Amino acid sequence: MQTVIDAHNVSKVYNADTIPVYAVNNVHLHLQKGEFTALVGPSGSGKTTLLNLIGGLDKPDSGHIIINGVDITTLSANELINFRLKNIGFVFQSFNLIPVLTAKENAEFILQLQKVHKQEREKRIEVLFKEIGLSDKLNERPSKLSGGQQQRVAVARALASRPQFVLADEPTANLDSGSASNLLDIMAQLNKEEGITFLFSTHDQRVIDRARRVITLVDGQIARDTAAVPVTHETIVSNEKP
Amino acid sequence: MWLIKLAWKNIWRNRSRTLITMAAIFFAVILSVLTSSLQDGVFDNLVKNMVSFYSGYMQVHKKGYWNEQILDNSFEASPRAEQQILANKNITGISPRLESFALASSADVTKGCLVVGISPEEENNITRLKEKVTEGSYLRDDDPGILLSEGLSKRLQLHLHDTIVLIGQGYHGATAAGKYPIKGMVKFGSPDLNDKTLFMTLSSAQDLYGAYNMLTSYVIALNDNRNLQKTAASIRSGMGEQYEVMTWEEMMPDVVQHIRTDTASSRIIQGILYLLICFGIFGTLLMMMVERKFEMGMLVAIGMKKIKLILLLLIESVITVVSGCLLGIMAGVPVVWYLNRHPISLSGETADIYERFGFEPVFPASTEGVHFFTQGLIVLVIGLLLSLYPMIKVTRLKPVLAMKR
Numbered sequence: 001m002q003t004v005i006d007a008h009n010v011s012k013v014y015n016a017d018t019i020p021v022y023a024v025n026n027v028h029l030h031l032q033k034g035e036f037t038a039l040v041g042p043s044g045s046g047k048t049t050l051l052n053l054i055g056g057l058d059k060p061d062s063g064h065i066i067i068n069g070v071d072i073t074t075l076s077a078n079e080l081i082n083f084r085l086k087n088i089g090f091v092f093q094s095f096n097l098i099p100v101l102t103a104k105e106n107a108e109f110i111l112q113l114q115k116v117h118k119q120e121r122e123k124r125i126e127v128l129f130k131e132i133g134l135s136d137k138l139n140e141r142p143s144k145l146s147g148g149q150q151q152r153v154a155v156a157r158a159l160a161s162r163p164q165f166v167l168a169d170e171p172t173a174n175l176d177s178g179s180a181s182n183l184l185d186i187m188a189q190l191n192k193e194e195g196i197t198f199l200f201s202t203h204d205q206r207v208i209d210r211a212r213r214v215i216t217l218v219d220g221q222i223a224r225d226t227a228a229v230p231v232t233h234e235t236i237v238s239n240e241k242p
Numbered sequence: 243m244w245l246i247k248l249a250w251k252n253i254w255r256n257r258s259r260t261l262i263t264m265a266a267i268f269f270a271v272i273l274s275v276l277t278s279s280l281q282d283g284v285f286d287n288l289v290k291n292m293v294s295f296y297s298g299y300m301q302v303h304k305k306g307y308w309n310e311q312i313l314d315n316s317f318e319a320s321p322r323a324e325q326q327i328l329a330n331k332n333i334t335g336i337s338p339r340l341e342s343f344a345l346a347s348s349a350d351v352t353k354g355c356l357v358v359g360i361s362p363e364e365e366n367n368i369t370r371l372k373e374k375v376t377e378g379s380y381l382r383d384d385d386p387g388i389l390l391s392e393g394l395s396k397r398l399q400l401h402l403h404d405t406i407v408l409i410g411q412g413y414h415g416a417t418a419a420g421k422y423p424i425k426g427m428v429k430f431g432s433p434d435l436n437d438k439t440l441f442m443t444l445s446s447a448q449d450l451y452g453a454y455n456m457l458t459s460y461v462i463a464l465n466d467n468r469n470l471q472k473t474a475a476s477i478r479s480g481m482g483e484q485y486e487v488m489t490w491e492e493m494m495p496d497v498v499q500h501i502r503t504d505t506a507s508s509r510i511i512q513g514i515l516y517l518l519i520c521f522g523i524f525g526t527l528l529m530m531m532v533e534r535k536f537e538m539g540m541l542v543a544i545g546m547k548k549i550k551l552i553l554l555l556l557i558e559s560v561i562t563v564v565s566g567c568l569l570g571i572m573a574g575v576p577v578v579w580y581l582n583r584h585p586i587s588l589s590g591e592t593a594d595i596y597e598r599f600g601f602e603p604v605f606p607a608s609t610e611g612v613h614f615f616t617q618g619l620i621v622l623v624i625g626l627l628l629s630l631y632p633m634i635k636v637t638r639l640k641p642v643l644a645m646k647r
Contacts, residue, residue: 052642084543092540114545
C-alpha cells in the first residue's frame with residue numbers, strides 16, 4: 001500500500017513566548033492511498049490546525065510532514081504553493097467558489113493554474129461533472145446553485161488536478177441533510193472507484209458514519225484511532241526501515 | 243489570457259465600487275486637465291497680449307536703451323543687421339520701430355502718449371496690428387495718417403478722420419511737432435496699450451522726431467516661444483557689443499513673476515486635487531481588500547502563486563485606472579476645446595481689476611496635447627501607485643489567517 005501522508009512528532013504552539021497553547025501536540029499520523037478518514041474531536045481540539053499543517057497552509061513548530069516522500073516542512077512558501085497545486089485538493093466548509101466564474105470555470109481554474117491544455121481540461125471537467133451529477137449546471141454561476149451543488153463543484157475543483165489526496169474541512173457543515181448525504185455518496189464513490197484518498201475534519205456524524213477510519217483528537221493529541229494498527233512514532237519509523 | 247478574462251470579470255463583480263473608482267479617476271483627469279489647460283491658456287493669452295501684441299518675443303536695441311528709453315539712445319537702421327537676424331531659422335519676422343513719447347492734443351484735451359513709428363507691413367506680420375483696426379483702415383507705407391488706440395481716442399474725444407496734434411522732444415533735443423489725420427482706430431486686449439498708443443509710419447515718426455534713418459528697436463517674432471533663450475543667445479553673439487538683445491521675459495519681469503506666482507498657487511490646488519483622488523481611489527481599494535481577503539486566501543491555498551494573484555490585481559487596476567483616465571481625457575477634449583473657443587470672460591469689478599493690472603480679463607483654455615498627456619499620466623501613475631497597496635498586502639498574505647471568518 002502506498003503511503004500518502006506521514007506526520008512525525010508534529011506540534012503547533014500558539015503564544016509560545018507567554019502561555020503556550022498546543023493546538024497540535026506531538027501528533028503521529030500515517031495515511032495510505034485510498035483511505036477515507038475522518039478527523040474528529042471537540043471544537044478547539046486541533047482538527048483544522050492539523051489539516052492546515054498537512055495541507056501545507058501552515059508550518060509546524062516541530063516535527064516533519066512527509067507527503068509522497070517530500071518533507072513539506074522544509075519547503076519555501078512558493079514551493080509549498082506549487083506543491084499544493086500539484087498534490088493536494090482542498091474542500092472548504094463555506095464552498096469558496098469564485099463568484100464571478102461559472103461552475104465549469106471554477107473547476108477548470110486549478111487546471112488553468114497547472115497550464116493543462118484546453119482539450120484535456122474540457123475532457124476532465126466533463127467527466128468530473130458527470131460524476132458529481134452537475135452536467136447540466138456547467139455554465140451556472142455559484143449564486144445560481146444550491147449549497148450542496150456549490151460544494152459538489154468545490155469537490156470537482158479539488159479533484160480536477162488529480163491530487164494525491166483531498167483535505168476537506170467540515171465539508172458538510174453548511175449543508176442540509178439531503179445535500180450532505182448526496183455529497184458524501186459522491187466522495188465515497190470517487191474513493192471507492194478511483195482510489196482517491198480523503199481526509200475530513202468534521203463534527204458531522206453522517207461523515208463519521210461513512211468514514212472507514214476515524215481519528216479522534218483531544219487537546220491537540222490523537223486520543224483514538226480506529227486504524228487496524230494504531231499509528232505511533234515507532235510504527236512509522238519501523239515502516240520506513242527497509 | 244484567462245487571467246485577463248478573470249480580471250475583467252472581477253472588475254464588474256461589484257459594479258458600484260468599480261464605477262466609483264472610475265468616476266473618481268474620470269473627474270480627477272477632467273479637473274486636472276482643465277486646471278492645467280486653463281492655467282496655460284491664461285498665460286499663453288497673457289504672453290500673446292503682452293508680447294505678440296506689442297513687444298514681440300525679442301527686441302534689439304542700442305546698448306543702454308532699455309534703462310534709458312530716449313531717442314538719443316537710438317541706432318541707425320542697418321539692412322545688413324536685419325538680414326543677419328533674419329538668417330536665424332527660429333525667427334519668423336523682424337520689424338523696425340522708432341518709439342518715443344509726445345503730448346497728444348485735440349481741441350480741448352491733451353494727454354501723454356506713446357508714439358510708435360512702424361513699417362506697416364512688417365509690423366503686421368509680427369503683431370497682426372491690421373486685425374486690431376476697428377474703424378477706418380490700416381496704414382500704407384507712405385501714409386501720412388495715424389492709427390489711434392480706442393482708449394486714447396475716447397480720452398481725447400477724437401474720431402475717425404479728425405486731426406491730432408503731437409508735440410514732444412525730438413532727436414538730440416530738437417522740437418518735435420506735427421498734426422496728423424486719424425486714419426484708423428485700433429483696439430488692444432491689454433488696457434494699458436489701449437489707453438496710450440498711437441501708430442504712424444516709420445518715416446513719419448523719423449520726420450516728427452528729426453531722427454532720420456534712426457530706430458529704437460528691432461522687434462522680432464519667433465516660431466516657438468520654447469526657442470526663446472537659444473535664439474536670443476545666438477542673436478546676441480551675432481550682433482556684437484554695441485547692441486542689447488532682450489527677451490520678453492527680460493523686458494517684462496513682472497509678467498514672468500506673475501506667471502511664476504500663479505503657477506505655484508495652481509500647483510497647490512492641483513496637489514489638493516491629487517490628494518482627493520488618492521483618498522477616493524484608496525478608499526475603494528480598502529473596500530475591495532476587505533471584501534476579497536477570504537477569496538485571496540483561498541486562491542493561494544489551492545495553489546495560485548502570489549505573483550499570479552498580484553498580476554491579476556495589477557491587470558484589474560490597470561484596466562480600471564486606464565479606462566478612467568481615457569474616458570476623462572476623451573470627455574476633457576470637447577470641454578477644453580469649448581473653453582478655448584468660448585473663453586471664460588470676467589465682467590464687473592473683477593474684470594476692472596484685471597484690466598487695471600494690464601491683463602485681458604478672459605480665460606481661454608490651452609488645447610495643447612501635452613496637458614491631456616501629462617495630467618492623464620499623473621493620475622494614471624497615482625492610480626497605479628495606490629494599486630501597490632493590495633499587491634503588498636498579497637505578498638504578506640497568509641492563507642490560514644485570510645480564510646478566518
